[in-house]
Amino acid sequence: MGGSNPTDHPAPPESPTPPAPPTPPVLLVVYGRGSATARGVLTAGRRLCTAVFLGDLGDPKVAADLAQLPKSATVVDTSGLTEEQLCDRAAEFGAAGVITFSDHLLRTAAAVAARCGVPFHDRATVEVLVDKFRQREALAAAGVQSTACRTVHSAADLGPALAATGLPAVLKPRSGAGSVDTCLVRSTAELADRYAEFTEGVASPAVFVLEEYLVSDPTVVGEFWGDYVSVESAIRDGQIRTLAVTGKLPLAPPFRETGYFTPALLPAGLADEVVALEQRALRALGIREGVTHTEIKFTPAGPRLIEVNGRLGGHVSDVLKRSAGTDLLALALRLALGAFDPPEPVLALGADCPKVAFQYFLSPPADGLAPGPGEVLDGLHHLPGVDLVDATIDPSWRADWRAGTEWLIGTVYGSVPGHPELRATVEGIHRTMADFWS
Incomplete structure (x- = not known):
């Protein structure tokens, strides 16, 4: 007789194979x-x-x-x-x-x-981002800002360029970054000397621009602080979201940055004015995607554009993350992958930004100086708010202003409760570093 064996048991159903984890893009x-x-x-x-x-x-x-x-x-x-x-x-x-x-x-x-x-960025947008002359032209054509600017292909172009810009003026590479080979000229002779210095012995000299110098108004934020800020924004399909306004310490001659801090210290209403100017510039340049870093200077005529950069600003991600917890680098990566989830902008101290984070660049005050003994820098560790002193001391190193913002031996990182405390810490750094350079 057929039948089932009472000792037989039906096989248990097979466990479903867990799905494979999604492959990261x-x-x-x-x-x-x-x-x-x-x-x-x-x-x-x-x-x-x-x-x-x-x-x-x-x-x-x-x-x-x-x-x-x-x-x-x-x-x-x-x-x-x-x-x-x-x-x-x-x-x-x-x-x-x-x-x-x-x-x-x-x-x-x-x-x-x-x-x-x-x-x-499409190719047309990239051209106005990397070409300082074309960027000035685009901003003027859109009615955002007219800044006298002329290209310099050879020494023969210096006179006509200077006639358009007047003195003082700024000489810089047409395409460049980090203030490399960038200087202020106050006379016809100085312009000729600097241009000769930048191009002498170079087989294919870069094209330079000479542009109108934007006169500073130090009364806007006070002479202790830098007379300019940067605005960081995220853009997706033309929609602009402000991420932060970053404060600056004063430039060292000729145009070397000495430090950043977030949030910026601005009078009431000025942050809104700065952001409005930045957004007009982004639209005028046709920027529809990515993270931007726009520098704006305070002048007697009000805020004026220095330049728009079509990428993350150097050092900004660090200070923004430590002050407000916003990881700007991760946000830039998500944005590149199609996400658009920017946080609320960081414009002032508050619940979302409980402290001021800073970076101070250890760069010399003048050309030709050499670093001193490393033990002098030990004093920086004892200043209020200093978390890290990252410096490399090479006794053979010599200062060279032409290297721009690369002209430094290290960076001081820290955070403090507010802007008065930041001033006290920066003043302490100044006193320590006065004994360092020789």
């Missing part, structure tokens, strides 16, 4: 010298994306940065590749986004983004 990082380190990008992108770094390993600084990444990181050497070859290589990764933190790589990043079909 690929973010192409067009990497070069800029406002974020490779390790910083990798850390900010953890659990968010798979970062693929496209970098020119023929550049010693870039090669050294990328060599610090774990072996599991994907690095593509772009040295020797044409733009078409680089874009073809980039397209193999099926990327969801593209980002760069380097001014001189904005054109490359735009080409890669176009090839991969992901949002980024």
